[in-house]
Amino acid sequence: ISPVLDVAREVLFVDLEQGKIQNRNTVYLGNKTPTERAEIFKENGVTEVLCGAVSEYFFRAINNQGIDVVPWVTGRVEDILNAFASGHITDPCFRMPGCHRHGQRACFRRKKRGLR
Numbered sequence: 001i002s003p004v005l006d007v008a009r010e011v012l013f014v015d016l017e018q019g020k021i022q023n024r025n026t027v028y029l030g031n032k033t034p035t036e037r038a039e040i041f042k043e044n045g046v047t048e049v050l051c052g053a054v055s056e057y058f059f060r061a062i063n064n065q066g067i068d069v070v071p072w073v074t075g076r077v078e079d080i081l082n083a084f085a086s087g088h089i090t091d092p093c094f095r096m097p098g099c100h101r102h103g104q105r106a107c108f109r110r111k112k113r114g115l116r
Contacts, residue, residue: 001073001080005051006058013044019085034058038065050084052096072096
């Protein structure tokens with residue numbers, strides 16, 4: 001998992017069906033803008049994005065495409081995919097340091113209180 005989604009050069013698209021990986025596809029993003037990246041996600045049928053840190057602007061661009069974002073995730077890709085498939089992606093061992101609360105927007109809420 002890239003520490004910061006905004007600067008990731010490539011992403012891994014994974015199809016999950018009934019908790020099993022059916023297909024994997026790595027897509028090169030290069031220097032695309034956050035809006036272009038979000039559109040690529042939508043065009044590829046992405047419904048959820050698992051990522052490390054993500055700017056609020058990119059987070060909103062992805063959400064505006066009707067895609068859910070699960071930010072502040074860290075760990076090995078296989079471990080994260082297994083945790084997501086089994087409903088354990090919110091376990092503390094997959095949370096980036098500094099993100100102590102549960103929920104997708106926890107770190108964004110903290111930033112809005114003046115820690116920008």
